[in-house]
Amino acid sequence: xxxxxxxxxxxxxxxxxxxxxxxxxxxxxxxxxxxxxxxxxxxxxxxxxxxxxxxxxxxxxxxxxxxxxxxxxxxxxxxxxxxxxxxxxxxxxxxxxxxxxxxxxxxxxxxxxxxxxxxxxxxxxxxxxxxxxxxxxxxxxxxxxxxxxxxxxxxxxxxxxxxxxxxxxxxxxxxxxxxxxxxxxxxxxxxxxxxxxxxxxxxxxxxxxxxxxxxxxxxxxxxxxxxxxxxxxxxxxxxxxxxxxxxxxxxxxxxxxxxxxxxxxxxxxxxxxxxxxxxxxxxxxxxxxxxxxxxxxxxx
Amino acid sequence: xxxxxxxxxxxxxxxxxxxxxxxxxxxxxxxxxxxxxxxxxxxxxxxxxxxxxxxxxxxxxxxxxxxxxxxxxxxxxxxxxxxxxxxxxxxxxxxxxxxxxxxxxxxxxxxxxxxxxxxxxxxxxxxxxxxxxxxxxxxxxxxxxxxxxxxxxxxxxxxxxxxxxxxxxxxxxxxxxxxxxxxxxxxxxxxxxxxxxxxxxxxxxxxxxxxxxxxxxxxxxxxxxxxxxxxxxxxxxxxxxxxxxxxxxxxxxxxxxxxxxxxxxxxxxxxxxxxxxxxxxxxxxxxxxxxxxx
Numbered sequence: 001x002x003x004x005x006x007x008x009x010x011x012x013x014x015x016x017x018x019x020x021x022x023x024x025x026x027x028x029x030x031x032x033x034x035x036x037x038x039x040x041x042x043x044x045x046x047x048x049x050x051x052x053x054x055x056x057x058x059x060x061x062x063x064x065x066x067x068x069x070x071x072x073x074x075x076x077x078x079x080x081x082x083x084x085x086x087x088x089x090x091x092x093x094x095x096x097x098x099x100x101x102x103x104x105x106x107x108x109x110x111x112x113x114x115x116x117x118x119x120x121x122x123x124x125x126x127x128x129x130x131x132x133x134x135x136x137x138x139x140x141x142x143x144x145x146x147x148x149x150x151x152x153x154x155x156x157x158x159x160x161x162x163x164x165x166x167x168x169x170x171x172x173x174x175x176x177x178x179x180x181x182x183x184x185x186x187x188x189x190x191x192x193x194x195x196x197x198x199x200x201x202x203x204x205x206x207x208x209x210x211x212x213x214x215x216x217x218x219x220x221x222x223x224x225x226x227x228x229x230x231x232x233x234x235x236x237x238x239x240x241x242x243x244x245x246x247x248x249x250x251x252x253x254x255x256x257x258x259x260x261x262x263x264x265x266x267x268x269x270x271x272x273x274x275x276x277x278x279x280x281x282x283x284x285x286x287x288x289x290x291x292x293x294x295x296x297x298x299x300x
Numbered sequence: 301x302x303x304x305x306x307x308x309x310x311x312x313x314x315x316x317x318x319x320x321x322x323x324x325x326x327x328x329x330x331x332x333x334x335x336x337x338x339x340x341x342x343x344x345x346x347x348x349x350x351x352x353x354x355x356x357x358x359x360x361x362x363x364x365x366x367x368x369x370x371x372x373x374x375x376x377x378x379x380x381x382x383x384x385x386x387x388x389x390x391x392x393x394x395x396x397x398x399x400x401x402x403x404x405x406x407x408x409x410x411x412x413x414x415x416x417x418x419x420x421x422x423x424x425x426x427x428x429x430x431x432x433x434x435x436x437x438x439x440x441x442x443x444x445x446x447x448x449x450x451x452x453x454x455x456x457x458x459x460x461x462x463x464x465x466x467x468x469x470x471x472x473x474x475x476x477x478x479x480x481x482x483x484x485x486x487x488x489x490x491x492x493x494x495x496x497x498x499x500x501x502x503x504x505x506x507x508x509x510x511x512x513x514x515x516x517x518x519x520x521x522x523x524x525x526x527x528x529x530x531x532x533x534x535x536x537x538x539x540x541x542x543x544x545x546x547x548x549x550x551x552x553x554x555x556x557x558x559x560x561x562x563x564x565x566x567x568x569x570x571x572x573x574x575x576x577x578x579x580x581x582x583x584x585x586x587x588x589x590x591x592x593x594x
Contacts, residue, residue, distance in 0.1 A: 015590050021583070032393040042466045055462040096330035103327035153577035154570065155537040157453075157544065158554065162354065162566075165558065166347045172334045173341060226316050246451045259454065268461050275458065279449040286449075292319065 059268040082270060086258050087277050094254040094281060097172055098244040101179035102237050108184035113191030114217055116144040120195055125216055126203045144188075152185030156243045160250055175252040179243060183236050190232045194225045230296055234289035241285040245278045255281070350561070357563035361571055366562040377568065380553065385572045388549040391467070391539035395474030396532050402447075402475060403482025403528075408512060410440040411487035444487075447480030452538045456545055470547045474538055478531055485527050486520075493519040522591040529584040533577060540573050 032038065042048070058066065064074040115121050121141050122132050160178035167174050203220045211219070248256025255278045262271040343351050365377050375383075450458075452473050459469035498515030506514070543551025550569050557565035 017586060018590055021587055028389075028393055029397050032390045032397070035390060037387065037390050038394045038467050038471055040468050042468045043463060048463045048466070051464055052462050059461065093334065096333050099323075099326045100330040100334065100336075103323055106323075149578055149581065150574065153537075153574045153581075155541050155573075157541045158551065158570070158573075161544075161555070162558065166343050166351045166354065167340065168344060168347060171336060171340045173336060176334075176336070226320075230316065230319065242449075242451045246453045249453070259457070263457055263461070271461070272458070275450060275454050278451070278454065279446065282449040283445060286445075296316065296319070 055268065059266075060272045062269045062273070063267075079273065082273055083277070087255075087274065090248070090253065090255045090258050090274075091277060091281055093172070094241065094244045094248070094256075094278075095285075097175050097247070097252070097254055098179065098237070098240040098285075101176045101244070102183060102233070102240045104176070104180035105183035105187055105236070105240075106233060108180065109187035109191050112144055112148055112184065112188030113195060114221065116141055116148065116188060116192040117195035118192075119198075119200065120217070120221065124207060125213055126200045126207055128200075145192075148185040148188045150185070151181050152189070154182065156182045156247065157250070160247045160252070164250055164252075169251045172252050172254075174250070175244060175247040175254065178247065179240055183240060187229075187232065187236060191225070191229055194228045194232070195221055198224055227296060231293055234292050237289050238282070238286055242282050245281070350563075353561065353563045354566070357565075357567040360564055361567040362562070362564035363568070366557075366565055367560070377565065381568055381572050384543070384548065384550045384553050384569065385576060387547075388536060388539045388543075388573070389576070391470055391474065391542065391547065391549055392532065392535040394471045395478060395539065396528070396535050398471065398475035399478035399482055399531075399535075400528060402479025403486050406440055406444055406479065406483035407486025407490065409436065410444055410483055411490040412437075440483075444480045444483045447476050448484060449480075450477060452477050453541065453545070456542055460545065465546050467547065470539075470542050470545075473542065474535055478535060478538075482528065482531060486524055489520045489523050489527075490516055526584070526588045526591050529580075529587060533580045533584060536576055536580060537573075 062075060062078050064078045065072060068074060118141065119126055121144075122137050123134055124132055156178045159182060160174050163174035163177055167177075198221065202224070203216060206216050206220050245255045245259075248254035248258070249260040251257065255274055259271055259274045259278070262268070262274060362377060365374075374380075455476050456470060456473035459473055463469050493516060495516075497519070498511050501511050501515040540550040540554075543549035543553070544555055546552065550573050554566055554569040557563075557569065
């Protein structure tokens, strides 16, 4: 029995890269926690605990309740006033920013994905014979991939911060463009992967019948890949809403704007309310996108 | 393809088509409601000069400070960049290691593997406590939803207000939403993985923890690690951004340089971030190819 176990143990799949990665990551984790930069104890100094006590027992209690000596009946009026005064508009703006941004990202990624897919962006699409891949096509794919990786490695927040300096703060373009550009890099990559994983036979048939590249794209690739792509699309839409909320903190009118406004005035009760409102919108959009995904699954 | 299947196809496409149409319509409505105009996309005079400086900086990132004189004792720019990059990684790794623990515990409790008829693998045992299971499950799912529905930056400003500026609260600000996301994905992966081995282990008398460790986890761990690594990439970006709120990561210095209109320095910080993210992405693509069993 023991020898059988030993043989099995020795025959287990091994991989250098996986092993090296495990060691490297464990080592880095150890270094991180022993570096002294991050000390859990810092949170529990007496000054911080006092601060926390004040925050929990006074700062975040809605002020009409504090004023009235804990008369909780006024809570509802306070919340509905805050909601109608700014919450609703800001929530709708957040939604609008993310919807527009994700659709722009989708359109951009439709431009990127076919140019980056290794089986489509070649001399003859969906042809596996050697010599099909030329230097020029390879250069094109590399360039598109480089652009996409550049776009997705810069965080939305940083992009919006930089765009704000260039475009000015009086409109929502910096937030919309930042979200659209970042997500086009992600959706473009996912789209390219989707195209690369397509079943080649029907598409090869189209090419063999003499269909030009654009027909293969419009009549073959697009309809077949769309279902899968839309699943990714809705995953990204969820994150887009989260990010759109936060981008407001840079000065665009979404929820984040009022959150950072309340923070600046130290109205922490208001800040907490708006943060929870944002959480509500995120949950709602999760539900929306889950429904859309189910609708799509039922279709395929 | 059967005649029936052939007839079904056009309708399935039009279903997607309807969805696409609805999306485009929603985007148009958003455009109108935000009151956007195309003219605003063209930078004005001030913006144009900033854009020019910014583009120049991209080709010519700074290797030394742009300011004519810096205070005595300031470290060289590249040392500062390296320090900021190291801090960015430190915050990301610390946040990820905590969120992995949160994700594993909550993902384990929040997966329906417990509830399946064959399972009866209740973490609360077979005693009277078992009746509390639906409550525990609902509580865990609600906690997961709350944790991940608040963005890491919003957690960060909550903790700033509650504790004041300290590095550990930045780490928890990352760990909470990431822990929630990992918990959600882990629980889904655990629920999707095949159950035979778990059932067999259960049949020969293994306890719930043993069933989890040896029956369920091994089948899902490849996908779980691949996803965790992807989240690590995201954590690095989040950690960089936390700098905008005063933590010593790349975002902090990037913001300072941008506010002083030193766009060549901005690009030095940007390139540092881009290089880190690209290296991690290549690493994770390689790893994923090895780990995810298809």
